[in-house]
Amino acid sequence: xxxxxxTESENGKLKKTALEVVSYAKAIADQMSTTVTAVAINAxxxxxxxxxxxSKVLSIxxxxxxxxxxxxxxxxxxxxxKQEDAKVVIVSSSADSKYLAPLLAVGLNAGYxxxxxxxxxSVSPFTVKRSAFxxxxxxNTEITTDVKVVGLSNNSFGLVESxxxxxxxxxxxxxxxxxxxxxxxxxxxxxxxxxxAEIVVSxxxxxxxxxNWGMIEELAxxxxxxxxxxxxxxxxxxxxxxxHVGQTGKPVASNLYIAIGISGAIQHLAGINSSKxxxxxxxxxxxxFFKAADYGVVGDAFEVVPxxxxxxKAFKAQNA
Amino acid sequence: MKILVCISHVxxxxxxxxxxxxxxxxxxxGVQFVINPNDEFGLTRAMWFKEKQGASVAxxxxxxxxxxxxxxxxxxxxxxxxxxxxxEATDSFAVAKQLAKVVSDGGYDLVIAGRESIDYNGGxxxxxLAAMLDANYIxxxxxxxxxxxxxxxxxxxxxxxxxxSTSLPLVIGGQKGLVEESDLRIPNMRGIMMARKKxxxxxxxxxxxxxxxxxxxxxxxxxxxxxxxxxxxxxxLVSLLHNEAKVI
Numbered sequence: 020x021x022x023x024x025x026t027e028s029e030n031g032k033l034k035k036t037a038l039e040v041v042s043y044a045k046a047i048a049d050q051m052s053t054t055v056t057a058v059a060i061n062a063x064x065x066x067x068x069x070x071x072x073x074s075k076v077l078s079i080x081x082x083x084x085x086x087x088x089x090x091x092x093x094x095x096x097x098x099x100x101k102q103e104d105a106k107v108v109i110v111s112s113s114a115d116s117k118y119l120a121p122l123l124a125v126g127l128n129a130g131y132x133x134x135x136x137x138x139x140x141s142v143s144p145f146t147v148k149r150s151a152f153x154x155x156x157x158x159n160t161e162i163t164t165d166v167k168v169v170g171l172s173n174n175s176f177g178l179v180e181s182x183x184x185x186x187x188x189x190x191x192x193x194x195x196x197x198x199x200x201x202x203x204x205x206x207x208x209x210x211x212x213x214x215x216a217e218i219v220v221s222x223x224x225x226x227x228x229x230x231n232w233g234m235i236e237e238l239a240x241x242x243x244x245x246x247x248x249x250x251x252x253x254x255x256x257x258x259x260x261x262x263h264v265g266q267t268g269k270p271v272a273s274n275l276y277i278a279i280g281i282s283g284a285i286q287h288l289a290g291i292n293s294s295k296x297x298x299x300x301x302x303x304x305x306x307x308f309f310k311a312a313d314y315g316v317v318g319d320a321f322e323v324v325p326x327x328x329x330x331x332k333a334f335k336a337q338n339a
Numbered sequence: 340m341k342i343l344v345c346i347s348h349v350x351x352x353x354x355x356x357x358x359x360x361x362x363x364x365x366x367x368x369g370v371q372f373v374i375n376p377n378d379e380f381g382l383t384r385a386m387w388f389k390e391k392q393g394a395s396v397a398x399x400x401x402x403x404x405x406x407x408x409x410x411x412x413x414x415x416x417x418x419x420x421x422x423x424x425x426x427e428a429t430d431s432f433a434v435a436k437q438l439a440k441v442v443s444d445g446g447y448d449l450v451i452a453g454r455e456s457i458d459y460n461g462g463x464x465x466x467x468l469a470a471m472l473d474a475n476y477i478x479x480x481x482x483x484x485x486x487x488x489x490x491x492x493x494x495x496x497x498x499x500x501x502x503x504s505t506s507l508p509l510v511i512g513g514q515k516g517l518v519e520e521s522d523l524r525i526p527n528m529r530g531i532m533m534a535r536k537k538x539x540x541x542x543x544x545x546x547x548x549x550x551x552x553x554x555x556x557x558x559x560x561x562x563x564x565x566x567x568x569x570x571x572x573x574x575x576l577v578s579l580l581h582n583e584a585k586v587i
Contacts, residue, residue: 089466089476114497118478121431121466130432130550133461146554151459155356158459158553198475199505204496212498218586242587254520260481261495266352266457267376267515275586286352292559296584298576299565309565314579318570326573334577334587 021056021075022048023105025096027113028062035178035215036111037062038071042179043171044109045072046138051107055183058099058190060084060092069185071178077102077190087115088197093122098192100127100166107145108168113214120170130162133170136293153266154292172293173214174272213264216245218275219294221264223249225280225301225320229257234324235279241331247271249281265290280320283308300324340394340485340507343442344382345452345464346413347375348406352457358556365458365556374409377453381513383522384483385451386417392485394449395419399441401426401434407539414534415526421537426544429552431459435467436547442472447508448488454479454512462512469510477503481516 024044026037037059044055057073059065061084065076077099084091096119100108108123110116112134124131135147136157144161147169151158162169213219220239222232232246239246246262253263264271266286276294280301281287288311291297299312300323309315316323350356350370357366374382388394398413399422400406410421422445424437442450455462462478469476481500482493488507493500495516526534568576580587 089478114479114495117462118466121463122470122476124432124463125467125470130430131463132551133463148557151553151556152350152356153457153460155558156358157557157559159555159557161552161554162550163552164550199477199503202491202502202504204499204501206496206499206501210498214497260516261500263515270460275580275584289352296580296586298580309567311562312565313563313584314576315565315567316570316573316576317567323570323573326570327576330573330577331587334581 020104020106021054022051022107022109023096023100023103024055024057024073024109025116026057026059026062026065026068027111027116028059031061031063033059033062033064033067034113036113036173037068038178039173039176040109040111040171041068041071041073043138043176045179045181046176047107047109047142048072050139050142056099056103056105058096060095065187066185069183070180072181072183073185074183076185076187078187079190079192081191081194083194086201088199089115089119089122090198091194093119093126094195095192096123097126099190106166108166110168110170112170112173117170120168124168127166127168128164129166129168130164131168131170132160132162134172135169136172136175138176150293153289154270155289172272174217174274175293211243211245213245213247213262213269213271216273218242218244218277219247219264219271219273220244220277220279221247221249221281222252222279223281224251232258234328238277238324238328238331241328241335249287250284278308278312279324281308282306283311340388340392340449341445341447342385342388342394342396342449342451343445343447344378344385344396344398344413344418345438345450346378346382346398346400346410347453347456347458348372348400348402348409349375349456349458352376356558362556363554372409374412375453375456377455377457377514379523380515380517381451381453381511382413382416382418383524384513384517386524387518388485389417397422397445397447399424399438401428401437403427410539411534412526414537414539415530416524417530419537421539422542423539424542424544429549431461431463432467432550433547435464435471437544438464438468439471440545441542442468449485449507450474450510451513452511454514465510465512472508472510474508474510475505476510477505478512480511480513483511483517
């Protein structure tokens with residue numbers, strides 16, 4: 020009756036969220052006096068998951084799973100969970116995991132709670148804290164079914180090292196016909212995505228036009244950050260929709276969020292509320308963002324950002 | 340093509356969120372309810388299928404009578420008829436069960452729901468519904484074309500997008516991009532008048548137990564005051580982020 024955790028990889032390399040969900044699963048396993056079994060699909064070096072608490076890895080290697088398909092992936096994880104008689108299954112909050120988790124939950128007759136931000140406050144009844152109302156509140160939620168699926172909010176638990184010796188076993192689930200065929204993928208391989216980013220640099224209407232995004236991108240590059248924007252900026256077509264963060268855009272749960280020329284509408288603040296440290300740079304000291312931020316600079320972005328870039332370059336050179 | 344658009348009745352994005360009954364219930368006092376924005380993008384795309392491809396469009400909500408103004412708004416935007424399953428929306432699983440019954444009884448080819456509701460943000464209903472119906476499923480959908488029984492869609496993925504092909508019956512979790520913000524329609528007087536006469540059917544629920552239960556709500560702890568750094572002293576900001584916040 021171990022805990023199953025789905026550890027995502029990209030081109031064979033385990034993602035950081037994979038290590039986070041294993042760390043989280045280990046915390047629950049300790050609460051329930053059991054062990055963690057990771058399910059990995061076409062991933063390499065899976066024995067390294069032991070460093071975060073997995074004592075067993077079910078390693079699936081199958082070319083039919085080279086392209087993500089929610090139905091096939093859910094079926095594979097479901098069979099692993101059934102083989103291990105798992106009572107708890109953990110997934111991340113990546114786009115792919117959120118896609119497959121409802122299918123997995125129905126397949127396992129399991130209650131599913133997404134956007135969970137902490138280890139369970141109790142395992143009997145099984146109660147977890149999840150964000151709700153786009154981070155304007157949290158809901159302590161009980162899962163009443165025998166088998167439970169938990170979706171962990173990215174960056175909420177962190178990585179916890181715990182040296183387990185790991186056995187890696189081959190696992191060959193039977194796969195359904197995929198319901199969807201991927202025709203083409205359009206993904207910038209050199210850029211960090213908002214979902215995976217530890218730092219996000221975000222620009223608003225205060226930047227006056229899309230031609231001024233060069234300094235935002237430069238700042239992001241120095242910090243290894245993803246770029247994002249406010250809703251008006253995406254509505255005006257200055258930046259792609261995929262960069263829009265806020266209540267009707269993407270949620271951001273980064274370690275550091277830097278808002279430049281964003282006043283801080285309630286919908287925007289809701290979307291970035293889970294970020295740990297927030298910095299605002301804005302000319303208007305009355306901008307609502309200053310009430311939500313940890314650090315603020317009242318000043319013109321066109322003066323402050325180049326200075327920040329210069330200082331960060333010096334800092335990086337010193338700490339390299 | 341028969342389209343069903345699932346409509347969540349949610350607090351407007353500007354709402355202040357409060358709780359009552361010892362923090363166990365959402366406080367609806369003074370809150371304006373709207374069509375869930377992700378659902379509205381889907382509804383607007385459905386209108387396009389209606390006008391260009393002759394599709395019929397029904398809207399559905401699982402909820403009490405208080406959600407009917409939201410369904411009427413969807414009718415005023417242009418849906419042909421509305422269905423309300425008369426039961427409290429307790430959790431995603433129970434809602435998906437009710438919807439699955441509506442879909443199989445109504446023989447819909449395409450179900451469009453929002454990627455997630457902006458109140459509980461579960462992101463579960465469309466996927467659970469697809470699994471219950473054994474229908475094809477695409478979420479985070481930012482583009483959809485249907486030709487006969489085949490469909491082409493664009494799905495937003497972390498850091499990009501992918502183009503996929505599939506076939507009906509299909510369940511979609513939609514979001515902005517299905518149509519643009521500027522394509523959204525504000526109901527006009529004629530639409531509102533016509534909506535009053537369009538059928539709104541109330542169905543009694545089937546048995547469907549919730550699998551999860553929100554036992555209590557908490558609001559985030561109030562934030563400490565912002566630490567202001569002088570615009571001429573950006574060194575200090577770098578130092579604070581490194582030494583105090585430890586994020587760089």
